[in-house]
Amino acid sequence: MSLHIHKPYVLLMGDENDPIYAKTGLGIAQWDADNCVGQVRLGPDTVDAGLPDVTLEQALQTGARTVVLGVVVIGGIIPPATLSVLREALEQGLDVAAGMHQRLADVPELAQAAQLSGARIIDVRVPPENIPVGTGKRRTGKRLITVGTDCALGKKYTALALAREMADQGFDVDFRASGQTGILISGEGIPIDSVVSDFVSGAAELLSPAAASEKHWDVIEGQGSLFHPGYAAVTAGLLTGSQPDAFVVCTDATRSHMAGWPDFPLPSIGEVIELTMLMAKRVNPDVRCVGISANTSGLAREEREPYLDRLSKEWGLPAVDPLDGAVAPLVDALREW
Amino acid sequence: MSLHIHKPYVLLMGDENDPIYAKTGLGIAQWDADNCVGQVRLGPDTVDAGLPDVTLEQALQTGARTVVLGVVVIGGIIPPATLSVLREALEQGLDVAAGMHQRLADVPELAQAAQLSGARIIDVRVPPENIPVGTGKRRTGKRLITVGTDCALGKKYTALALAREMADQGFDVDFRASGQTGILISGEGIPIDSVVSDFVSGAAELLSPAAASEKHWDVIEGQGSLFHPGYAAVTAGLLTGSQPDAFVVCTDATRSHMAGWPDFPLPSIGEVIELTMLMAKRVNPDVRCVGISANTSGLAREEREPYLDRLSKEWGLPAVDPLDGAVAPLVDALREW
Numbered sequence: 264m265s266l267h268i269h270k271p272y273v274l275l276m277g278d279e280n281d282p283i284y285a286k287t288g289l290g291i292a293q294w295d296a297d298n299c300v301g302q303v304r305l306g307p308d309t310v311d312a313g314l315p316d317v318t319l320e321q322a323l324q325t326g327a328r329t330v331v332l333g334v335v336v337i338g339g340i341i342p343p344a345t346l347s348v349l350r351e352a353l354e355q356g357l358d359v360a361a362g363m364h365q366r367l368a369d370v371p372e373l374a375q376a377a378q379l380s381g382a383r384i385i386d387v388r389v390p391p392e393n394i395p396v397g398t399g400k401r402r403t404g405k406r407l408i409t410v411g412t413d414c415a416l417g418k419k420y421t422a423l424a425l426a427r428e429m430a431d432q433g434f435d436v437d438f439r440a441s442g443q444t445g446i447l448i449s450g451e452g453i454p455i456d457s458v459v460s461d462f463v464s465g466a467a468e469l470l471s472p473a474a475a476s477e478k479h480w481d482v483i484e485g486q487g488s489l490f491h492p493g494y495a496a497v498t499a500g501l502l503t504g505s506q507p508d509a510f511v512v513c514t515d516a517t518r519s520h521m522a523g524w525p526d527f528p529l530p531s532i533g534e535v536i537e538l539t540m541l542m543a544k545r546v547n548p549d550v551r552c553v554g555i556s557a558n559t560s561g562l563a564r565e566e567r568e569p570y571l572d573r574l575s576k577e578w579g580l581p582a583v584d585p586l587d588g589a590v591a592p593l594v595d596a597l598r599e600w
Numbered sequence: 601m602s603l604h605i606h607k608p609y610v611l612l613m614g615d616e617n618d619p620i621y622a623k624t625g626l627g628i629a630q631w632d633a634d635n636c637v638g639q640v641r642l643g644p645d646t647v648d649a650g651l652p653d654v655t656l657e658q659a660l661q662t663g664a665r666t667v668v669l670g671v672v673v674i675g676g677i678i679p680p681a682t683l684s685v686l687r688e689a690l691e692q693g694l695d696v697a698a699g700m701h702q703r704l705a706d707v708p709e710l711a712q713a714a715q716l717s718g719a720r721i722i723d724v725r726v727p728p729e730n731i732p733v734g735t736g737k738r739r740t741g742k743r744l745i746t747v748g749t750d751c752a753l754g755k756k757y758t759a760l761a762l763a764r765e766m767a768d769q770g771f772d773v774d775f776r777a778s779g780q781t782g783i784l785i786s787g788e789g790i791p792i793d794s795v796v797s798d799f800v801s802g803a804a805e806l807l808s809p810a811a812a813s814e815k816h817w818d819v820i821e822g823q824g825s826l827f828h829p830g831y832a833a834v835t836a837g838l839l840t841g842s843q844p845d846a847f848v849v850c851t852d853a854t855r856s857h858m859a860g861w862p863d864f865p866l867p868s869i870g871e872v873i874e875l876t877m878l879m880a881k882r883v884n885p886d887v888r889c890v891g892i893s894a895n896t897s898g899l900a901r902e903e904r905e906p907y908l909d910r911l912s913k914e915w916g917l918p919a920v921d922p923l924d925g926a927v928a929p930l931v932d933a934l935r936e937w
Binding site for chain 1: 827839864
């Protein structure tokens with residue numbers, strides 16, 4: 264029932280010169296380069312995702328299944344050069360996928376090309392239809408979710424880093440994407456924030472279905488924050504439907520207030536643990552917090568380790584910066600299950 | 601930005617013989633008979649809402665603005681007799697409103713009739729468009745919300761009873777409807793459970809906008825329960841956007857488990873207060889619980905008063921059964937603000 268995008272990908276980087284606006288493409292190349300045959304760059308200074316430069320034809324020959332738009336489109340107007348590549352891809356039978364607010368499927372020339380060739384347009388902000396109400400029924404397998412003191416401080420990154428580390432250590436594990444970029448990276452998932460509120464926890468149940476084995480772990484990309492004045496509903500529904508066994512609290516060492524909501528101080532790690540436990544215990548009485556993941560890039564290099572040590576002592580939990588690649592301490596606790 | 605239905609109403613009771621399926625019409629007649637010119641009943645045994653029986657023509661002559669479908673339509677097929685009344689109403693320039701899952705606007709002959717006459721079709725399950733993300737900004741006026749140990753145990757009824765009692769006592773007060781039946785009763789509101797999760801708290805902010813006076817109270821119809829495995833997202837978003845000053849916990853004296861979710865015991869009043877306070881304090885530090893509203897109709901008559909007394913002693917709050925009409929003790933605490 265979740266979205267499914269065929270790999271391998273070819274990344275369309277358009278003619279974007281600013282890495283900020285190329286985050287989707289860069290993220291896919293960082294986390295799943297093995298499933299990318301290359302990148303299509305249209306300008307001389309286009310951001311380089313570190314993949315081989317290819318033409319659409321070369322991408323097709325090397326087995327690409329989907330062209331992923333790796334750049335943000337500001338204002339909803341797809342640049343003409345990019346649009347013609349997307350249309351040509353569809354005409355040649357490649358699927359195209361994007362995470363824009365504007366739907367590719369609403370662009371008449373793309374919709375028509377897709378209809379003629381039978382290729383698919385996948386707008387990853389559009390949730391699947393007929394999502395049921397959450398049941399609260401327990402499912403086979405273990406689940407870890409990343410929660411946060413705020414939005415946009417590393418919940419997706421932490422989940423990806425944990426899933427990779429767990430796989431490296433021999434865990435049977437899947438990353439479960441709940442947002443656009445995560446879905447494009449993993450090739451499947453449900454954009455939880457686009458689901459009608461009555462069905463959010465039902466969507467979370469679909470996102471992380473019963474596993475084949477009790478030992479299997481889903482590592483679920485969290486969204487928003489239970490304390491967020493705008494997005495608490497998204498977080499509450501995702502948490503409830505996920506029935507987590509374990510959660511990791513994500514924060515940012517130098518953020519004092521919620522990004523974009525300057526009247527709202529960041530909640531403490533302790534407040535996040537308390538509220539998450541209260542809600543999650545109803546759907547999984549054994550839930551517990553297994554660690555803290557903090558983005559310390561805003562601190563001077565020599566301050567980072569002491570900061571993480573303080574966090575760890577204060578909350579009695581391992582505390583890591585996933586950007587340093589050192590999430591192994593968070594995985595240790597998961598062996599006990 | 602919320603839905604708005606013109607009053608006075610005429611209630612279309614169809615040919616429904618069972619009061620259970622006529623709850624919408626009966627609710628409107630109970631709470632706002634003054635704004636109903638009458639009822640249209642199509643069968644000899646049709647449920648009686650206690651209003652004058654009228655024809656559409658008589659309703660028009662006495663000033664009706666909207667025909668409200670007062671009965672549930674099972675299976676989504678509007679009975680032909682009802683359909684022809686709705687079409688005739690639209691043709692004569694009366695708006696029609698309904699809270700069905702199936703949208704009236706999707707019925708071709710109704711859509712066409714509305715287009716020809718300029719009358720409106722109002723499907724109250726369809727939220728307004730372009731709802732913004734919640735801001736968390738404080739707004740003038742006071743707000744009370746009803747929360748619950750479960751769904752369907754009196755949050756709407758309690759809010760309506762409180763708003764009526766407060767008006768009787770001279771408060772400047774509005775009932776704010778967040779669900780279909782409440783919207784039909786009050787003539788306006790937003791169906792919170794139909795809003796996309798990213799925008800639920802934004803919808804709640806629209807539902808209860810800044811008041812003209814700091815003394816004004818909005819009494820907001822709560823939805824779901826923070827502890828509900830299916831609907832926690834709806835509750836969390838509505839609570840966050842409402843920024844309540846006060847809340848009343850609604851429960852049912854004889855319900856042991858969540859209705860339809862037999863694996864989930866009802867949370868205690870104390871758990872509901874604790875979790876509601878934790879979330880609501882972030883958007884309104886002064887929030888507090890002002891009382892308990894319990895449906896005691898499942899208890900023997902002589903057990904009701906002792907039960908309410910026990911609740912009151914246990915939680916140190918006034919406890920009432922709103923079906924007895926005795927919500928005044930809950931209003932007393934609101935004078936202090």
